[in-house]
Amino acid sequence: MSTRTHRSPNVVGGLLGFAWLLVILVPIYYIVVTSVRPREDYFSSNPLSLPSEFTLEPFRYVLENDFLRYFANSVFVTVITVVAVVTASLLASYVIVRSRTRLAKFSQKLFLMGIAIPLQATIIPIYYLIVQLGLYDTLWALILPSIAFAIPITILILTNFLRDVPGELYESMTIDGANDWQMFRSLVLPLAKPAVVTVGIYDALQVWNGFLFPLVLTQSSDKRVLPLSLWAYQGEFTVNIPAVLAAVMLSALPILVLYIAGRRQLISGLTAGFSK
Amino acid sequence: MTAGQSHAPLTGAAPAAAATSADEGTPPSSAHPGGSLGRSSDRRHLQTGPSNWLLVPALSFFGVFALLPLAGVVVLSFFAWDGLGTPQFAGLTAWFQVFQDPVTLNAMWLTLLMTVLSYAVQFPLSLLLGVFMAGHQRYREVFSVLYFLPLLFSAAATGIAFKALLDPNFGISRAFGLDFLSQDWLGSPNFAFYTLIMVISWSFVPFHSLLYQAGVRQIPTSMYEAATLDGAGRVRQFFNVTLPQLKYTIVTSSTLMLVGSLTYFDLVFILTGGGPGNATRILPLDMYLTGFRSYQMGPASVIAVILVAVGLTLSLILNRVSGADRMESQMEGA
Numbered sequence: 001m002s003t004r005t006h007r008s009p010n011v012v013g014g015l016l017g018f019a020w021l022l023v024i025l026v027p028i029y030y031i032v033v034t035s036v037r038p039r040e041d042y043f044s045s046n047p048l049s050l051p052s053e054f055t056l057e058p059f060r061y062v063l064e065n066d067f068l069r070y071f072a073n074s075v076f077v078t079v080i081t082v083v084a085v086v087t088a089s090l091l092a093s094y095v096i097v098r099s100r101t102r103l104a105k106f107s108q109k110l111f112l113m114g115i116a117i118p119l120q121a122t123i124i125p126i127y128y129l130i131v132q133l134g135l136y137d138t139l140w141a142l143i144l145p146s147i148a149f150a151i152p153i154t155i156l157i158l159t160n161f162l163r164d165v166p167g168e169l170y171e172s173m174t175i176d177g178a179n180d181w182q183m184f185r186s187l188v189l190p191l192a193k194p195a196v197v198t199v200g201i202y203d204a205l206q207v208w209n210g211f212l213f214p215l216v217l218t219q220s221s222d223k224r225v226l227p228l229s230l231w232a233y234q235g236e237f238t239v240n241i242p243a244v245l246a247a248v249m250l251s252a253l254p255i256l257v258l259y260i261a262g263r264r265q266l267i268s269g270l271t272a273g274f275s276k
Numbered sequence: 277m278t279a280g281q282s283h284a285p286l287t288g289a290a291p292a293a294a295a296t297s298a299d300e301g302t303p304p305s306s307a308h309p310g311g312s313l314g315r316s317s318d319r320r321h322l323q324t325g326p327s328n329w330l331l332v333p334a335l336s337f338f339g340v341f342a343l344l345p346l347a348g349v350v351v352l353s354f355f356a357w358d359g360l361g362t363p364q365f366a367g368l369t370a371w372f373q374v375f376q377d378p379v380t381l382n383a384m385w386l387t388l389l390m391t392v393l394s395y396a397v398q399f400p401l402s403l404l405l406g407v408f409m410a411g412h413q414r415y416r417e418v419f420s421v422l423y424f425l426p427l428l429f430s431a432a433a434t435g436i437a438f439k440a441l442l443d444p445n446f447g448i449s450r451a452f453g454l455d456f457l458s459q460d461w462l463g464s465p466n467f468a469f470y471t472l473i474m475v476i477s478w479s480f481v482p483f484h485s486l487l488y489q490a491g492v493r494q495i496p497t498s499m500y501e502a503a504t505l506d507g508a509g510r511v512r513q514f515f516n517v518t519l520p521q522l523k524y525t526i527v528t529s530s531t532l533m534l535v536g537s538l539t540y541f542d543l544v545f546i547l548t549g550g551g552p553g554n555a556t557r558i559l560p561l562d563m564y565l566t567g568f569r570s571y572q573m574g575p576a577s578v579i580a581v582i583l584v585a586v587g588l589t590l591s592l593i594l595n596r597v598s599g600a601d602r603m604e605s606q607m608e609g610a
Contacts, residue, residue, distance in 0.1 A: 010510065013411075016405070016408065018419075020405060020423065021423070024423055024478070024482075025425075034440070046450065047441070048452075088337060094330060095326050095327075095331050104328065107334075107335060110343075111334075114338060114343075118587045120539050120560045120580075121560075121563075121581075121587070122345035122349055122580070123567075124563075125348030125351075126341065126345045128352070144337070145342070145345075147337050148337045148341030148342040211430070211541070212541055216568060227430045227431070227433070228432070230430075230436050231546060233436075241446070245440060251433050252428040270483065271487055274532065
């Protein structure tokens with residue numbers, strides 16, 4: 001990079017960078033500043049001005065309106081889905097990488113194709129299936145299809161990673177008489193750990209942010225997950241925009257914490273499988 | 277868990293992986309040349325590897341909740357169903373209905389327009405920003421941290437925030453006292469569509485610029501040094517070194533952008549709901565409204581089949597253009 005930096009500064013690049021920074025920051029500043037603005041202030045003052053007084057009232061209001069329940073629902077759905085996806089995908093990836101049977105080859109092709117299936121387009125039969133299974137308006141209605149749609153990309157990323165493990169490692173363990181389970185526990189799992197973290201973050205974000213499944217497959221307010229609750233708040237608090245934006249802030253908080261705690265891992269999770 | 281610690285295993289694994297990928301290609305049996313015929317049971321185990329039963333959990337979830345619905349959507353497109361009763365076979369009725377419905381035909385046109393326009397905005401922006409973010413100047417690294425911020429918000433959160441910000445009475449329209457800003461950005465048939473493209477770019481460009489940043493940082497510095505020695509300026513370096521080296525990133529990012537634009541549902545649903553009139557009623561939204569608001573699941577399934585077909589075709593074409601098995605060969609080389 002040094003060859004590029006000791007020349008004249010890149011004015012065009014700098015200007016573009018600065019302009020984009022403004023585009024990014026104005027809406028974010030608006031969210032933050034409105035979420036601490038008194039309700040009366042919202043209707044009278046300039047939306048980008050600092051509030052006449054700083055208040056946490058909008059946050060209190062949101063928390064009093066079942067925010068924590070929706071948050072807990074989201075956590076429940078995300079945790080169960082990610083654990084199930086990663087477990088099922090790791091087992092399958094282990095077979096796909098190590099086995100030469102036709103079923104293993106076929107599965108690999110099937111999952112590769114599965115990446116291109118758009119989730120939205122299958123919502124009507126999924127709705128039908130969930131109703132038939134008697135799961136409509138339960139959190140399981142969100143979990144089961146979310147698992148299915150996360151499996152292909154998770155398997156792609158894990159197999160790409162496991163393929164780089166030298167075959168001799170597996171062979172030496174086989175000769176030592178290790179069975180599948182021992183091999184999985186003492187070799188596959190520890191070796192795949194970094195990839196599991198990356199892909200786990202990726203899957204978790206997809207589920208955490210998902211909107212269509214909750215919109216179609218749940219109904220009652222006690223089954224609401226966060227993205228749907230934001231939409232519902234917007235409908236309910238029509239005259240209390242500061243509270244709506246406080247909810248928006250709170251919904252982004254876990255990801256912000258993740259970003260601060262492990263920026264590199266969050267980024268590699270986000271771009272999992274796409275950036276190489 | 278600090279960033280430094282958490283990153284360590286990743287960097288540690290990479291060189292090992294690169295060093296061993298060559299050995300990987302040879303079949304395991306070659307490690308035991310000849311003479312081992314006596315232990316055929318061992319060899320068999322080495323060759324077939326772990327039990328196929330381990331595939332069952334992944335295959336059954338995927339089969340029941342992804343493949344079955346995929347087949348189901350094709351089947352349902354030949355049925356009449358209101359979402360509550362029992363679906364009744366209706367032949368091609370729904371297909372004829374969809375291709376004669378001006379609202380759906382308009383939705384197809386809007387989807388095409390949105391795909392092209394949002395790509396035209398997002399692609400150059402993401403590419404240039406990615407190159408900018410790849411620089412190691414201090415201010416660029418600070419900017420990069422801030423550029424990430426839109427990714428903290430779900431599509432629902434982004435939609436709701438922009439809906440408030442673009443409100444004609446209390447939003448940005450009165451922030452600067454500028455006349456051209458006081459528009460009903462989401463309520464006017466002239467602006468709503470383009471406003472959506474802006475919001476879509478705001479929320480998706482950060483992701484794609486991350487892909488380009490990673491891509492640019494993998495280009496060997498020596499290539500730029502050589503180009504500088506040859507007297508190539510910044511612009512020529514961009515076109516002769518950076519762009520060709522980013523080929524795979526461009527294909528990946530473009531595939532995600534183009535196929536992804538068939539699925540902009542959440543943002544549009546929250547920001548405009550397809551309105552005003554049908555000005556922003558793109559296909560996925562048309563499918564949802566036809567199915568879950570008008571309770572015409574047959575026609576909605578036809579729209580879904582169209583979405584699947586277009587999505588698969590696009591991915592296939594882009595994969596072909598980029599050379600077969602791009603994902604795998606790229607990963608193996610890394």
